[in-house]
Amino acid sequence: MQLCRYDDNKIGVVRDSFVYDVSAVLNELGSSSYPFPTCDILIKELDRLKVQIEALAKQSEPMPLSQVRLQVPVANPGKLIAAPVNYLKHLEEARSDATLHYQNKIEEIQRVGLFLKATSSMVAAAQGVTIRFPDRRNDHEIELVAVIGKTADRVTAERALDYVAGYCIGLDMTVRGPEERSLRKSIDSYSVLGPWLVTSDEIADPSGLELSLSVNGQIRQQTNTRNLVLSVQELIAFASSYYTLYPGDVLFTGTPEGVGPVQAGDVIRAKIDKIGEIEVAVR
Numbered sequence: 001m002q003l004c005r006y007d008d009n010k011i012g013v014v015r016d017s018f019v020y021d022v023s024a025v026l027n028e029l030g031s032s033s034y035p036f037p038t039c040d041i042l043i044k045e046l047d048r049l050k051v052q053i054e055a056l057a058k059q060s061e062p063m064p065l066s067q068v069r070l071q072v073p074v075a076n077p078g079k080l081i082a083a084p085v086n087y088l089k090h091l092e093e094a095r096s097d098a099t100l101h102y103q104n105k106i107e108e109i110q111r112v113g114l115f116l117k118a119t120s121s122m123v124a125a126a127q128g129v130t131i132r133f134p135d136r137r138n139d140h141e142i143e144l145v146a147v148i149g150k151t152a153d154r155v156t157a158e159r160a161l162d163y164v165a166g167y168c169i170g171l172d173m174t175v176r177g178p179e180e181r182s183l184r185k186s187i188d189s190y191s192v193l194g195p196w197l198v199t200s201d202e203i204a205d206p207s208g209l210e211l212s213l214s215v216n217g218q219i220r221q222q223t224n225t226r227n228l229v230l231s232v233q234e235l236i237a238f239a240s241s242y243y244t245l246y247p248g249d250v251l252f253t254g255t256p257e258g259v260g261p262v263q264a265g266d267v268i269r270a271k272i273d274k275i276g277e278i279e280v281a282v283r
């Protein structure tokens with residue numbers, strides 16, 4: 001199932017270029033009050049609600065995708081986790097290019113671990129990226145994103161995919177410089193998610209997905225997720241060995257080689273097999 005959020009807090013199922021309104025499912029989430037849950041309650045209940053969502057989609061009139069405004073597929077992630085240098089060829093380019101590493105020692109992911117991006121940096125593809133420091137180098141990074149569906153505390157890699165609700169496309173936008181990754185990658189609009197959540201039953205194995213990114217029509221990044229250093233399963237095991245993952249937590253799995261600068265006026269297109277494509281304007 002391809003589940004989207006669109007327009008003014010609506011939920012839809014996407015099939016062939018059409019959206020089917022299933023917003024009535026939100027009535028099943030009950031009402032919460034202060035202090036509100038710090039996870040995404042729709043994602044948390046998704047397994048239970050799938051049958052009802054399918055039924056609602058059947059009763060709903062198709063609306064062309066071109067007529068809706070897609071929103072971030074996960075409304076309330078508690079955290080955005082990201083994997084640095086998780087493709088070997090990106091590790092090599094980061095080490096060999098001073099405009100990427102700024103004298104920071106680039107360690108392997110097994111040594112450097114993961115980092116967090118501020119949830120306030122998150123935007124939908126249609127909102128675009130607003131460059132914050134135009135005098136510095138601002139790069140695109142296409143990444144497969146896994147969205148956590150169940151609370152995961154110290155899970156093994158073997159069981160890790162049981163904890164995934166689904167997948168979407170992510171851009172881990174970055175201003176290059178000497179600061180910590182989490183600062184440079186937490187600028188407003190520097191975490192792009194879209195176009196929708198493809199539930200994990202449609203992607204049994206997240207390795208083996210082709211992904212590519214172009215800027216103004218020119219291919220910059222292209223690889224396959226089989227080239228990840230740590231697989232999605234290993235990343236979930238690694239992350240959950242340090243902190244509990246909650247429904248709606250977002251995991252950026254790392255970017256391949258070919259990162260490069262963008263500036264206002266550019267248009268980024270990012271595509272991943274079995275998920276779809278996003279178009280992102282840079283301002």
Ligand code: MN
Pocket residue numbers: 082083084085141143172252254255
């Ligand atoms: Mn990244």
